[in-house]
Amino acid sequence: MSAELQKVIEAASNILLGKQEVVKLSLACLLARGHLLIEDLPGVGKTTLAHTLAHLLGLHYQRIQFTSDLLPSDIIGVSIYERNEHRFQFHPGPVFAQLILADEINRATPKAQSALLEAMEERQVTTDGQTHGLPEPFFVIATQNPSHQVGTFPLPESQLDRFLMRVHIGYPERNAERELLAGDDRRQMLQRMPVAMNKLNLVDYQHQVSQVHVADALIDYCQDILSFSRHSPDYRHGLSPRAGLAILQGARAWAFLEGRKLVLPEDLQAVLPATVGHRLQAAGDSSESQGDGMVKNLLSAVPIP
């Protein structure tokens, strides 16, 4: 792994104390050109994580606070009639940025949600019959509250699928929390922190990630996992082929962060909870419909070929 990426991880871990694993997963997700969903309770640092990544990667970023009255045009932009020129002029919305923080995405109505999710998938925006390309690279880091909280519109499965990874942050450990409580304001620390990476390098890293080798043996392993999820009675649906692609892509990025040119089963296992956690639902009426525990069961049930 390059020193630059190491620096990003270290700096982010200084802001988000004791959460190096989450930081690394988030970075892997971006290197794999995937969108990231951060899900947790309010106040554990979702927005801070998103902010930190955007700042450290040196990308042009916009923040969109999702609320229940958010309209699609608030995201995409709007065409306004210019009286002087006698024609409509498109005014791009906040989505035209390299990195978008979609805060509390599940508080907006499905209509507004889908406006962003379309842009994520197509990497372009169509309005009034005109197509506008989005900048490159283009990331969405979305945060959401657990769906059982009040005032949320849970994202449908089809839209969850568009996020390469979903990570949980969780409560900090006691020592880390103490440091947080005793230390400086995180927001100010972030402002003082220098940008750790240049945008061209990011594109280069993304290319290198796609070159990391996935051997036949590893594809076999991935397929065994997919197949197990489809035949096991524990899950409501099996994993889709897109999930399989996401697993491998995430594993590539993880292997790259580990400094390898080849993907090991360990890499796949490391990204599996984040890549399939939001795509799997337990069968039956379990209130805990999604969860990392399920993924752990999946992992231990499938032997490495």
Place this chain on the structure above:
Amino acid sequence: MQHSLEQTLTFRLMLLLSLFTGLAILPHGMNLSLPINLYLIALFGWRLSSLYLPNLQPGRWLLLLATFGAIFLVYSHYQTLIGRDAGVALLVNMLLLKVIEVKKRRDIYVSVFISYFVVTTQFLFSQSIAMALYLLMVVICLTALLLEINRVKPSSHIHEPILKTLIIGIQALPIALILFVIFPRITQPLWNFTTGSSAITGFSDRVTPGAISQLIESSEVAFRVQFKQPPPPTEQRYWRGLVLWDTDGYSWYTDRSQPVGYDSVELTQISDPIVYQVFLEPHNKHWLYSLDLPIAAPANSRLSRDFQLIKKQPVTQPLLYNGRSATHYRTPQLPPILRRRALQLNDNVTQRQRDLVSQWQARSLNDQQIVNEALRYFNTQPFVYTLTPPRYINNAIDEFLFEGREGFCEHYATSFTQLMRIAAIPARLVLGYQGGEYNTLGDYFIVRQYDAHAWSEVWLEDRGWVRVDPTAAVAPERVNYPIRLNFGEEGSPALFNIDSSGFVGSIVQQFAYAFDSANVQWERWIIGYSREHQFNLMRSFGFNIFTTTQWGLITIGMIAVSLLFVGLHITWQGKQQQTRVKRTYDRFCRRLSRLGISRRPYEGPLDFARRASRRRPDLAEQIMRISDHYIQLRYAARSTDMAYPLFARQVRKFRPRRR
């Protein structure tokens, strides 16, 4: 790219390229003339020295000059730039100039490919098995070089690219075999090369005293014979070539203005016919050799009235034909014209000869007895059979009969024939070979030029034409044993190889037989594999398709099928390799589990290696090394072929003990 290019043109590679092109050109030295050879040697020397002293590397103008020099030299020598000899001379020169010029990676490719072509052109001159083996070696070297050029890193061992070349060659073999066996052959060569420059030893159609004794200095093979049944004994193995009727007193020949003709001859066989196969070396003549006396003509040839086999075209390529002969026979009536011709005498007949013949006639009642008298005369008078006869200048036969009495078979045969004619017995001279050595390994006879022989045939009223070999009366060993090629002083008696000389000699002999046998198979099945053979082969498999297009399509189809098999094999082999690696790793895991460290089925190799290393720090290094190896073999993009044996060896050696 710049970087890898410089890596390509290392000193070592350039040296190898120069040497291999030199090896490819080397055998052409025999085919090119001296000035061109000298020029080539100079160019080669220039190439080598400029490798060691880069200052000598020529500039563009000097190279151009050298190129024009080569063209001028070739043109002034051959008066042309095309055709086999001039073309090859030019090609070889250009190849060396190209090698001198090499600047870029592409130049090396070009040089190697031209070298392949130069190797191919060698077959226009020689198709012997030894040459083929040599050229195969050169091709292997060139291909290994080509592989080496295409590597990013130079290979560690010299055997690595060579091994790979051999593997590639073996993989290509099935397709080459298909192409060889069934791809339609062109019956006529695309261009006809005259082999005029190389002298071919053999008979001419005119015999002068001393002609055959020159011939026997050569141990070249005249032809080989394989009998379909037990071979006849040595004293019956007379190989009939051509029959000479006429003489001018000095030499014997058959007058072309009076051909004997091909009227059907009715022969009374007394013995069963002998069937055999002759593999004739090219001698540029029309006649074929057959066991005395042929009764049927092979394809494309005719049997003349005096039992010569005459082919329509001269034999310029090795020829395989079937022969049918009878060793005991009675020939039909002699027509008056031929009888007159068989009695013709020349003005070299002297009184001494007539006196000698009339003595015999006085003692004899019939022709047979006269013949016996003559043979007795040769046997009892002090005649010497010698490889180095003196030159008889004025009247060769007379001087030989009464003064010198030292001669070779043609002296005996010609003088005997003449004496018979004086005695009014129709007689003619026959040229051919006698004997031949038996190749025990290949079960065939080799007849060499030194087996050349001349004998007579006389017409006896009640028996027809009868073979009489006056040489046998002088030196009976000649018929039973090969001559020992030991030329003593003039007139010394010839020696014979009556027994093989000792143990070493017989081993050498065995080797010679094995080599000759291999050569025959090579000539017969590789060089001589013709369109006719192809059709016969296909017919024997039950195919009766005749058009060239269909053959072409079948060939392409078979190649496609074999390529498909190769493809499947490669994928299958890849799978095999994977399972092999996995099995070896499982063995490693079992050994660790005996120590109480067992891998969980979902545990990745790295996790397991770390856990095991934590448990047994003393084994950590070994465990990590093996696991690394396993990871490389199983999960890396490309593993080298050599890696697996090393991995397997490490696992074999991993025998940890409990603490």
